[in-house]
Amino acid sequence: MAEVAVSSAGLTKRFGRQTVVDSLDLAVPTGAVYGFLGPNGSGKTTTLRMLLGLASADAGAAVVLGHAVPDGLADALPHVGALVEGPAFYPYLSGAANLARLDAADRSTDPSTRAERVGAALERVGLSAAAGKKAKAYSLGMKQRLGIAGALLRPRALLVLDEPTNGLDPQGTREVRALVRSLADDGTTVLVSSHLLAEVEQICSHVGVMSRGRLVAQGTLEEFRAASGVQVSVRTPDRTEAAATLARLGLTEVMVDGETGGTAGVRAALGSVAPEAVVAALVADGVRVRGFQVATTSLEDRFVALTGEGFDVAG
């Protein structure tokens, strides 16, 4: 198995004169849970379509599970489970019959184990009780689960999940996250797209951020956290003195908050200084410290900075 499950170089897609995906260099390491993050319309789904051979690229190349896209995809796709742009079904067929139909389309599966595998996939997403129900009678959340079940019809090396928690209630969202984690623990590489930062932060080991068709950042979640830095905030009436002390200690981005009651204070990026040294210096300088806090900032600010306005960060 290659070390990189999915990679692309200069991958580009244009619709007419509009460039929807602009020379993307993607690298999804094998075994990673890769969060493909970006606002709606930033080109995530189009990228996934190109990687999976549904759409052709106008420029660039991609490799999925060691097979070139699109010529080698016939060998790669049986090992890829995918949910792209929402689930889709034959409304007049039952959930189980829908999965059986998908399974029949895959030449490499064994028909004699089909019923068993369909049952197992439905079980895994908690749809066993509704297996015989027509898909049109399914709720939005049930359809989403059935779509994920379709991706789990056989053991996969790679799962591509496009907005997998869309339409799910909080309970269902938690279940999907747990499912993704358990699949990743089994060694499945997961490429999950989302416009929800909280989701990515909770389940992903790697992150790629899309904005207006470009991949603006890519790396491990730790790298992102480190880049966003650790902040200290001091609650004190002696703001000017405190700011001077922090600056003297070498803290950067020192900011003095406004005069709004008891929460007023001073904030700064900690850098490499030890927090206890900061407190000691403040006290030694006669600053009346009423509160001191060390916080790793959420990734939110960093992502908003990368993707610009209009980014949906609601959890």
Add this chain to the structure above:
Amino acid sequence: MSRAEVRVPGGRLLRSELALLFRRRRTLALLLALVAIPVLVAVAVELSSTPPGPGEGPPFLDQVTQSGAFVAATSLVVAVPFFIPVTVAVVAGDSFAGEANQGTLRYLLLAPAGRTRLLVVKGVAVAVFCFAAPAAMAVVGMAVGTALFGFGDAASLSGGVLDRWDVLARVALLAGYIGVAMLGLAAFGLFVSTLTDVPVGAMAATVVLAIAAQILGGLSQLDWLHPWLLTDTWLDFADLLRSPLVWDSFLANVWLQAGWVAVFGALAWARLTSKDVLS
């Protein structure tokens, strides 16, 4: 493979496709509407006090009371210009556009079904329907006709007498002829279906082609065009009812339809294998 199995390329997908097509309520409704035609023909003739005179009404109608087989033959002839083509247009027009419309096309391709394999499977399924439609009418026509008018010998168009089994064979041949005659239209429908995500649009375009071709076929000023129209052989089945049997028109039908299937099959393939599936 844990079990020995005949490996037809696309075999299991074809089975799935045929099951999907023929278990679908819409397909059954289409077939039901078609088999209502022989029932109506038989009941109408049975109830009318004066049977139609020679040459009155659709071909063979005056002979229906001679043999039940004429119920099947008359109904098929009545249904060829419009009713059967409409059902073929619905099935062929829905083939890809329907899947694209509900989004299942992308999941079939991701399975991966393979685009060429999917085209072959869909094409075969639509072709099966082309034969199933006249076959269903023939079976019901024979059954109703035999029940009301008996299952006897009948006069051929050349004046001789065909024995009852020969009559049965000719009805089957007629149904087969009509099945072949629909293949060109089916190929066109399949192609149009790869162009759009709106199944109704593909169906309508296919019906329009069937009607337009027949109108053009009726204009004597366009004689030069007639041999190329896919509807040109639709009504040339008289040879099948002569004794002895003349195969010329059957072969002409096969060649014409094969040409249309080749052209639109190739276009459908070119379109499907290069198309971005964005639905």
